[in-house]
Amino acid sequence: MAGSRVVIRIRNTAHLTTGLALAILFVAPLVWTAWSSVSGPRATGGTSGFGDDNYQRLLGYGAGLWTYLANSAVVAVLTVAGTLFVSVLAGYALARFRFPGRNVLFLATLAIMMVPYPTILIPLYVMLGWLGLQNSLPGLAIVLIMFQLPFAMFMMRNSFESVPRELDEAALVDGAGTIRVLWSVLLPAVVPGMVTVGLFAFLASWNEFIAPLIFLSDGDKYTLPTALAAMRSGNFGAIDYGALQAGIVVSAIPCMILFILLQRHYVRGFSSGALKG
Template structure:
């Protein structure tokens, strides 16, 4: 009975989560009383073209994921394995950024990017996205490194590796679940974020997919083109679902081996 109740509850919750996706997919192919892919054709030819918005989003995602992984890995390794003055205070300050709603600091960041010559730039937007991801990413990577026995890197150093060599050759394979978890969160945030690109990007040919999808909802005479917008939602959701299902095993292991130690 307990197992049946467990599966029943899980099935009901799954239906609640799956229903919006199924409804969006059904709405995206609905053409009045018929069905077809005209909505996806309008999506492909909207504005600068779907390829331009996909390319912009892929560039943003690549820069954000790569930058987040590099910085969070080095920072997490330093917090987990090294001692330095102000280590605890600095770590608390990094985590404190999580308490600041990021839309409230986008305007100052917009001004700062203008002074750096990175305004209306995918590189500048990627730097902002990396900054927003770092508190959680550093926390995850510190805990992931702390879950690895120190004997591993000590043995590597005895065999002739330096601190960086032990990190690259021994510790990184051991913290792969944590890396996948951080990378997946950075991917989802940069792929789906709407507010930061809306404020920091002003050129139509540099818009990302979320901004383009929201803009395409307005049709003739102010009417909302819901079917085309739903086609955009489905197009954006499919890579996220595929990547999550592909990396689910590492994602769960990353939380179990890393976050629970915090």
């Protein structure tokens, strides 16, 4: 008995030590970035201590920080809304209805995940030109929605399949239609899966760099990652590292806040059968 307790204690200590080491490994760069954004000569006007000069320069860079934040927010909101709308309807259809080619359609959608998306950006650029959506935030959002759909449809299909079919049948017996069943019965049951899909779509769109770089040509339409990359290139090789660190902190704050607020639903989305495959 005493030996088993010692083994359990050693195992728990090892788990705790490993978890603490990994936490420090992941948090240390964030702490260093936040520290660098408010310290140093460029952050304090040449004095010692802490200051906000880096953030002041960031506010006035290019078209202005608020412009880049607004552009990123518009793209992120459109991407999340479009991804959720399409993936919920597609997941509901794939999970609850039987029709010819259902599995082929699902596998074809998943096959998009196997294609490196930079290889299809040029054809997408040409297609957006046909649609008149080049150099526009809605056009960029459409591209990002397409990249998110394979994972989103996979998640929502499995989320709907984890809900007992008896709920659908009971609602249909009571006279509800398919849309009513989806809205009133199934959607409340798959909220964790929807939160997971929405969070993934937001993080991907908020931090995306390659697609905005290709599809946006006007500087006042740049998203925050593209603006930070332009700041990193500098003029004649001169890089304002302090303002760049401040931009990284500003970019990370919305992601951290959303994850903290939604982590309960996010964890449930993975642990309650949403990835039952």
